[in-house]
Each structure stands twice: as C-alpha cells, then as structure tokens.
Amino acid sequence: xxxxxxxxxxxxxxxxxxxxICRRLAQESYxxxxxxxxxxxxxxxxxxxxxxxxxYQGVHCDVSDGGAVSRALEEVESTFGPVSVLVHNAGLFTxxxxxxxxxxxxxxxxxxxxxxxxxxxxxxxxxxxAAGRGVLLYTGATASVKxxxxxxxxxxAKFALRGLAQSLAREYGPRGIHVAHIVIDGxxxxxxxxxxxxxxxxxxLTSDALAATYSHLIGQDRxxxxxxxxxxxxxxxx
Amino acid sequence: xxxxxxxxxxxxxxxxxxxxICRRLAQESYxxxxxxxxxxxxxxxxxxxxxxxxxYQGVHCDVSDGGAVSRALEEVESTFGPVSVLVHNAGLFTxxxxxxxxxxxxxxxxxxxxxxxxxxxxxxxxxxxAAGRGVLLYTGATASVKxxxxxxxxxxAKFALRGLAQSLAREYGPRGIHVAHIVIDGxxxxxxxxxxxxxxxxxxLTSDALAATYSHLIGQDRxxxxxxxxxxxxxxxx
Amino acid sequence: xxxxxxxxxxxxxxxxxxxxICRRLAQESYxxxxxxxxxxxxxxxxxxxxxxxxxYQGVHCDVSDGGAVSRALEEVESTFGPVSVLVHNAGLFTxxxxxxxxxxxxxxxxxxxxxxxxxxxxxxxxxxxAAGRGVLLYTGATASVKxxxxxxxxxxAKFALRGLAQSLAREYGPRGIHVAHIVIDGxxxxxxxxxxxxxxxxxxLTSDALAATYSHLIGQDRxxxxxxxxxxxxxxxx
Amino acid sequence: xxxxxxxxxxxxxxxxxxxxICRRLAQESYxxxxxxxxxxxxxxxxxxxxxxxxxYQGVHCDVSDGGAVSRALEEVESTFGPVSVLVHNAGLFTxxxxxxxxxxxxxxxxxxxxxxxxxxxxxxxxxxxAAGRGVLLYTGATASVKxxxxxxxxxxAKFALRGLAQSLAREYGPRGIHVAHIVIDGxxxxxxxxxxxxxxxxxxLTSDALAATYSHLIGQDRxxxxxxxxxxxxxxxx
Numbered sequence: 001x002x003x004x005x006x007x008x009x010x011x012x013x014x015x016x017x018x019x020x021i022c023r024r025l026a027q028e029s030y031x032x033x034x035x036x037x038x039x040x041x042x043x044x045x046x047x048x049x050x051x052x053x054x055x056y057q058g059v060h061c062d063v064s065d066g067g068a069v070s071r072a073l074e075e076v077e078s079t080f081g082p083v084s085v086l087v088h089n090a091g092l093f094t095x096x097x098x099x100x101x102x103x104x105x106x107x108x109x110x111x112x113x114x115x116x117x118x119x120x121x122x123x124x125x126x127x128x129x130a131a132g133r134g135v136l137l138y139t140g141a142t143a144s145v146k147x148x149x150x151x152x153x154x155x156x157a158k159f160a161l162r163g164l165a166q167s168l169a170r171e172y173g174p175r176g177i178h179v180a181h182i183v184i185d186g187x188x189x190x191x192x193x194x195x196x197x198x199x200x201x202x203x204x205l206t207s208d209a210l211a212a213t214y215s216h217l218i219g220q221d222r223x224x225x226x227x228x229x230x231x232x233x234x235x236x237x238x
Numbered sequence: 239x240x241x242x243x244x245x246x247x248x249x250x251x252x253x254x255x256x257x258x259i260c261r262r263l264a265q266e267s268y269x270x271x272x273x274x275x276x277x278x279x280x281x282x283x284x285x286x287x288x289x290x291x292x293x294y295q296g297v298h299c300d301v302s303d304g305g306a307v308s309r310a311l312e313e314v315e316s317t318f319g320p321v322s323v324l325v326h327n328a329g330l331f332t333x334x335x336x337x338x339x340x341x342x343x344x345x346x347x348x349x350x351x352x353x354x355x356x357x358x359x360x361x362x363x364x365x366x367x368a369a370g371r372g373v374l375l376y377t378g379a380t381a382s383v384k385x386x387x388x389x390x391x392x393x394x395a396k397f398a399l400r401g402l403a404q405s406l407a408r409e410y411g412p413r414g415i416h417v418a419h420i421v422i423d424g425x426x427x428x429x430x431x432x433x434x435x436x437x438x439x440x441x442x443l444t445s446d447a448l449a450a451t452y453s454h455l456i457g458q459d460r461x462x463x464x465x466x467x468x469x470x471x472x473x474x475x476x
Numbered sequence: 477x478x479x480x481x482x483x484x485x486x487x488x489x490x491x492x493x494x495x496x497i498c499r500r501l502a503q504e505s506y507x508x509x510x511x512x513x514x515x516x517x518x519x520x521x522x523x524x525x526x527x528x529x530x531x532y533q534g535v536h537c538d539v540s541d542g543g544a545v546s547r548a549l550e551e552v553e554s555t556f557g558p559v560s561v562l563v564h565n566a567g568l569f570t571x572x573x574x575x576x577x578x579x580x581x582x583x584x585x586x587x588x589x590x591x592x593x594x595x596x597x598x599x600x601x602x603x604x605x606a607a608g609r610g611v612l613l614y615t616g617a618t619a620s621v622k623x624x625x626x627x628x629x630x631x632x633a634k635f636a637l638r639g640l641a642q643s644l645a646r647e648y649g650p651r652g653i654h655v656a657h658i659v660i661d662g663x664x665x666x667x668x669x670x671x672x673x674x675x676x677x678x679x680x681l682t683s684d685a686l687a688a689t690y691s692h693l694i695g696q697d698r699x700x701x702x703x704x705x706x707x708x709x710x711x712x713x714x
Numbered sequence: 715x716x717x718x719x720x721x722x723x724x725x726x727x728x729x730x731x732x733x734x735i736c737r738r739l740a741q742e743s744y745x746x747x748x749x750x751x752x753x754x755x756x757x758x759x760x761x762x763x764x765x766x767x768x769x770y771q772g773v774h775c776d777v778s779d780g781g782a783v784s785r786a787l788e789e790v791e792s793t794f795g796p797v798s799v800l801v802h803n804a805g806l807f808t809x810x811x812x813x814x815x816x817x818x819x820x821x822x823x824x825x826x827x828x829x830x831x832x833x834x835x836x837x838x839x840x841x842x843x844a845a846g847r848g849v850l851l852y853t854g855a856t857a858s859v860k861x862x863x864x865x866x867x868x869x870x871a872k873f874a875l876r877g878l879a880q881s882l883a884r885e886y887g888p889r890g891i892h893v894a895h896i897v898i899d900g901x902x903x904x905x906x907x908x909x910x911x912x913x914x915x916x917x918x919l920t921s922d923a924l925a926a927t928y929s930h931l932i933g934q935d936r937x938x939x940x941x942x943x944x945x946x947x948x949x950x951x952x
Contacts, residue, residue: 163381
C-alpha cells in the first residue's frame, strides 16, 4: 500500500549508476522502483533499502516493449502510488565499424535507448500533467553530443534521446515538469570499465558522485531548472 | 550500360529538393538515380534529363527496407555503374503533442530518416571504400539541432541522423569519403509550405539554391571539407 | 586573522545573485569576500553574515583593473587566507543596434566580463595550483551561447568568457581545479528585471535557487565534475 | 576611378588565405582591396591581378585602430567605390599556459580578432544597409568552437568573434546582408604550418580550396544562406 512519500522510477538498474540513484533517492525518502530486465541488483537494494519499511521494489521488463512497461508501471503504482520522478538510465552499448554493424543492431540500440524513454515517459506523463509537477531525467553519454568514429549505432541512438529530452523540456517545462539530460562524459567506475576497457579508477566517474548530481537536479527550484549538464572526471580529456 | 560519368544516388526524390538536386547533378554530368516510393517526379525528370542520352533513372522502394534498397541499388549500378555520391534526402515529417504520439510513429519516422540512411549508406560504402573516394550527404532540418516542443518524434529522428552522419565523417573521412550534414533551417518553397504551413515564398528556401550548395559540397577539395553547415532564408529568425 | 575555513571570492556583488551566493557560501562555512565597485550590498551582507564572527568582507575595485584586483586580493587573503573558490559574476550589460554601438562600448563590456575574469583568475590560480585544488565558476548568460540581434557587444563578451572558461577547464582540470560555466538563460528576479524589462516574477530566475546550484557545483566530487550547465525558469522559452 | 564591378575588402592579407581569397575574387571580377599592416603580399597580388586594369589595391593599417581603418576604407572607396563584400580574416595567434599569459596579450589578441572585426564592419555597414545588400564573412578557427588548454587568449578572442558574427547575422540578415562564420578546423598549408608546427602538407587545408568555399558563400542566393560551416582536411581528427 502506498505511503505518503513521492515515488521515483529508475530504469536500467544494474549494480552501477542505476543502483546508486536508487540508494540516493531512498535516502531522501523516495519510494523507489528499479526497472531492469533481470533484476540483478534487486536483492542488494532490497536488503539495503527495505530494512525499515518498504522503500524499494524491483520490476522487470524490457523498456522497448511498451506493453510490458505499462504493466510494470501498474505494479509500481499499486505499491507506491503515482510516479513523480522518472530516471531513464537504461542503455545498450555497442561499437564497431559502421559497415560491420547490422541494421538490426541500430534498431536494437535505438529501441532500448530512445524508444524505451518514449515508453516509460508516456506511462508517467499523464500523472505528472495531472499533478502539474514531475521530473524526467535522461542519462546521456559522450556520444550524445560527439559521435565518434566506430560508434555510429550508439551515438545515433544517444543523439536521438537527447533530441527527445530537449523536445520534452520545451513541451512540458511550462506545465511544471522538469526535464533534464545528463551528459556523462566518461566511463563509470565498475567491472565493465575495469575489465573491458582497462580504465583505472581515477579515469572513471563514480556512481555515487553522479547520483548526487541527479539528486540536485531533482531538487532544483522551478525558478532555475537545468536542462542539460555534462559530468566528467577531473582528468578526463574533453 | 554504364557510361564514363560518375553516378549519384538521391533518395526522397519528390518534386522539391530531391528533384532539384537530381537536375543539378545531371547538369554537372552525373548519372543520377532518384529513389522514391512512388516515383512521382520521375516522368518530369526523365523528360528533362534524358533528352541527350540516359542521365536519370527512377528506382522505387521504401528506404527503411534494407532488402529493397539493396535490390534498387543493383538496378542502379547495372545501368550506371558504382555510386560515388549518395544524397540521403528521404524524410517523414510529423508533429503533435508527445503524449498523443504513438510509439509506432516514433519508429516509423526513425526508420525512414535514420535507418533509411543506414541502409542506403551500407549499400554504397563498400564501393566507395574500394575506390578510396566518395561523398555522403545527409539532409538535416532545424529539428536536427534544436528540438522544439511538439516535435519529439521528428526531432529525435533528425538528431539520430545527425549523430550517424557525424560518426561516419570521423570513421570514413580519413579513408577518402566526404561526409556532410546540411541543416536546412526553414521550409522549402513548394505546395506543402504554401498550403499546409501558410508560408510565403519569401519565408522559404528555394530548392535550386539548396541544390547549388549541395553541389558545392560535392565538389569540395579534400583538403578543405565541410562536415556541417546551416542554410536559411535571409529573413528567417534563428 | 584567518580562521580554518575555506575562502571564496565573489565578484559582481550587488543586491542580486552576487549577494545570494555570498549568503549561501557563508552558511556553508566559507569565509566570503565580495568584490564590487561601490559596495552597495556590503552593509546588508556584513550585518547578516558577521553576527557570529567574521564571515564577510567587502572589497572594492574595478575587475578590469589588474593592479586593483591584485591589491584587493591581498586584502582578502590577509583577512581570510588563500582563496579556494572564485565566482566571477561581474558583468556589464548593454544592448542596441550594432551600427550605433561605439567600439569603446565593445571594449568596456569585454574588459569587465572577460578581462575581469582573467585578472581575478590570475590572482587566485597560483594558490590553487599550489594546493592542487580549487573551484573557478563563471557566470554566463543566454548570450553566451546564442548571440541575438542587438546584443553584439554583450554577446561577443559573453562568448569570450565562455571560451576562456572552457580553455581553463581543459588546462587546469587535470591539476585539480574545477572550472564551470553557468549559462543563466533568463532574467534574475529583482528591480532591474521588474522596472527595466517589465518581467513578472514568474518569468525570472531567483537568486537563491541559482545560489543552490552554484553551491552544488562547488561541492561536486572530482570524479564527476560539471563544466557547463544551463538554468532557466520553468516557463522560459528556449 | 571606380569601375562597375563590385568591391571586396579582405583583411589579414598575407601570403596565405588572405591572398588566395583576393585572387579568387579578382578572377570573379571583383575589385579587391587587401588590408594588412605591412603589405607583404601586395607586390605579388598587384603583379598578378592588375595586368589587365586595376583589380587589386593594398591598404595598410592595424585593424584594431578604428581611425586608421576608417581612413583606409576611404582610400579603397575612392579607388573602387563602395564595398559590398567584407572578409575579416585578420588574426593574431598566441598560445601558452594561462598563468603565463599577460592580460595585455589577451587584449592584443582580442583587439585584432574581435575589435578589428567591429571596426571594419562598422565602416562598411552603412553602405550595405543603404544598398540593401552585402556580405560579411568572418574567419574562425577550431578555437572558435572548442577552447583547448593552453589557448585561453586565442580561443577567448575567437569565441568573441563568433558571438559577434552570430549577432550580426540575426540583426542584418533580414535587411539583406549575408553574414557567415567559417570555422577553419586545422592548419593552412604554408611556411608557418611547416616550420613552426611541423605539419605535413596532407594535414593542412589549402588556401585555394578555402577560397572556393568563401566564394561559394558570397554567391549564395538569399533564399538559402549559410551562417556557419566548418572546413578541415580529410584526415583531420575532430
């Protein structure tokens, strides 16, 4: 049954940034629903966040499947009530030469990154419009603003998400909904960065530091909303 | 049978910009293949461009259908030889409130604008790489760089195309292929502008003027390639 | 005599944003030096911030006068110790047709906005480099990223400041100094907005909300620094 | 005495880009005035361009000196008549650590790059406004849009010039004056590139290729004006 606290929906909840945002928002007294395909971080988050009452709920679906997203949202709202903060953090990374990238890969990446954002946003927007308030945050990347060689599918999808977020900001800002796009310009500390990209810890952003900035955005007064910001480690070249 | 002239493939050939680019390139001694779904401008272009020998061929397919694009390209190449210039001009315009835009609309717009570019480019790139030269031009819009409220599907797809073009420029520039993205910041003179958007002629870009700039890009020396430029009428606010 | 708290230098301290940043930083236990030409907000800030010990000091100079800035900084450091946060907020607004704007006006605006930033930054950077840490914040405007007609002098100077900030971020980030540029996309609530520009309160940013975002930037962990963000009221068109 | 041809004023005429633009415009039947401090390319240009009648005139002044620019313009107009095309190409390059760059250097660079543009533009704009037509081109650089570390003075001045050009485009476009900003993203082939920066010819833009693009901009129809474009060699990373 819903308590009196506001509810946040976070997509792409794995062990990294998604989980950090969930923890941070729970500490700030949000009910937090974490969406993922496989729920790999759910046990840890439930253990940490549900000690003193229900704070965290994992829901499982593919964000690119509109019907599944819709059913997951019903589940969230029946537990926690309407969602007032959406963080679309789900992504699908790919790289490689353009002439070796199948059109199906372009489509899969776009469906998770951009269509997933469309699906989740369309589920929560009616409630936000009715309330006259709400926050929509979208996780971008270097490739959202600079499309490197070998990243045609990923960059194209991240550009699409940025365009979506910018359009939503202009459409919904005047109706009380704060839309922001966070350009994460670097790798996030974690196994993938370490094992797959051989990045040292110092070269990486930390999830907790990022979560602090997401939290600041969520708390901004409507007289001074940020639509876009970048974040990178001190030593990152840009 | 192929003559000795270079061949250009132009997509989205209707009576406006597409046809103007075809005419301009034919005047500059290109063989020109005009791709469209329905071939509505083919008769006029054939009449105008094929008087003194074969210059223009219309091919018909949906750019978002990779197999169909591939077959169309075979047809083109059997007539004219390998394509050295691709102008991806096909688009699909839509506007309206985000919460009234079906996910299917997002997908259809993205498939024509972005996936269509992927399909066409993947067909011509092997020949260009083998030749060590080629030109890839992509038609952008205001919404490629500024996503207005009410244009979430269109802007998101145009942003995606811009990201694609930028990535291709970085990947293929050093291999001799010139990639450019043209930001058309305004409406193009024609029936749609006049009847649907009530724009006066003075508020519109002319197709012939645009075609002159496309032609300049195609002719640029490899020591000074433009990747992106904007174009707008003198009186357009920006 | 210096206490153990860190010291911030804020330029352009009038009754609006400058004063709000001073108040906010003092609440967060910074010693705060407020630089202005005439010290118009000093009495109020001293009254509010110096009740329980010395927190605020007003220093007076023209930021475009390097020698005067240098002397003011010595005064600040003898009271509070080395500056670890600089907020360059001083500005000089002008507008009007280009052909009616004297070259001297271009120069005066550039000297306050850009050369003032150079002067203040050069005074504090040696101490920051020695400490291996520090924060440099620069106040931008709509005109920093979009140069409107009739704002040639102001926009040109604000573009210059943005270029300076971006270069400093790349030069000093890897040496531990966080450089950020805040694009204030709208008018700040206050007498000028109300009387001169006829803006309603709802159309304006509030100084306190802005100060909260400046404070967040100052507190960001070095693993996730923001270099640039925008801020605007919910109803602002952009 | 003035002939019937249109007149172009080009600033920063040394042996490289400036001279190439002069040659190109003279070939296109412009009267060309080349402004420089020392006139080092004048003899060659006079020899090449004045064979069949007066085409080229060198005028000498420091663009940052408004009075001198004004006198030079009178000289040009008494020979050739009113200027309808201005190409502001004068620059002053500097690089080095910010904390070792004197405020006087910031000022000198800004005065040549930005104030020089103001001075030259203010001299030609009344005639252009009276005629209801004209072209203003400004030469930018990588540093106009990306301020690298160690380029604080140069980038800051080039950003300022870009802001100026953008404001002028918005102010004067609707009055018939085409304003464009060319972002030269790389080094121009020549002695400086070779000897000072050890760049190979292949890494450099050629002046003649650039001049072709300047010429295209000058000739654009008012229904499709470009305000900004970039240019770089095929192999340039960006």
